[in-house]
Amino acid sequence: MKVAFASTDKVHIDEHFGRAEEFYIWNIGPEEAEFTGVIQVTEEGGDAADRIEARGAALDECALVYVGEIGGPAAARLVAKKIHPLKSKTKEPITEVVEKLQEVLKGTPPPWLRKAMLKGTH
Template sequence: MKVAFASTDKVHINEHFGKAKEFYLWEIGPDAAEFTGILQVDEGDGDADDRIEARSAALADCALVYVGQIGGPAAARLVAKKIHPLKSKTAEPITEVVTRLQEVLRGSPPPWLRKAMMKNAGAAKG
């Protein structure tokens, strides 16, 4: 599944969703994970709603988005697009989160995560 990470230093999950200029993209599965690129956000000169929409549209093919912080309206917009936002309380290293996510995927993922995994499985078939 595709997962995005908001970071200011390319290492830690520490950026606010609404301020992120770029997201670090990973393809993560139970047995393999790889960094696949950087998504640059072009938000133009819009207001807060436009900035949220620009980010959520750019992340449309991601199942999960890890951020340092996110506001309620932005989180709701992501959920409406079937993207699950997750906050990192401690600016965790991206690679540690990737490893933990793989461990969960190898075991018995919670229902919300199984649903997120199906988003990308459906996209791959279509």
Template sequence: MKVAFASTDKIHIDEHFGRAENFLIWEIGPEEAAFSGILQVHSAGEDEENRIEARGAALADCALVYVAQIGGPAAARLVAKKIHPIKSKECEPIAEVVVKLQEVLRNNPPPWLKKAMLKSDRPGFVER
């Protein structure tokens, strides 16, 4: 499944969703994970609602987005698009989060994560 990480330094999850201009995109499955690119979202001069909408549209094919912070309205709009926002611990390294997510995927992911995995175009998960 595709997972986005809001980052200013390309190493840590350290950016607020509404201010993020770079999202690192990863393809993550139970057994493999690969960096697939950087999604740039520019928002100079836009109001808050347009910034949220632009980011949501750009992340449409992602199942999860990890951020340092996110406001309630922005989180609700992402969830409505079936993108699950996750607030990360302060400046958590992306590589560590990828490994932890893979562990959860291999074991017994919660129902909401099983649904998020099914959003992916890649068949990385088979429901038992």
């Protein structure tokens, strides 16, 4: 499953979704995880709705996106695209979150995560 991380330093989840210019993409499964690249979001003008839409379109293949902060309207638009936003309250290192997510995937993931894992398989 593809997971995006919003970061200002490539290490910690610390960027607001609406301000993020880069998302770091990982392909994560229960047994292995790999960094697969960076999605850059460029915006020429536009309002907040345009910025949200541009980011949602860029992250279309991702099942989860971890952010430092995200507004309610942006979160709702992502959920409508079947992308689950998750806030990191403590600016966690991306690698630690990847490891925790793998542990959850090895066990019995909660229903919302099982559903997210199916994204892109149909």
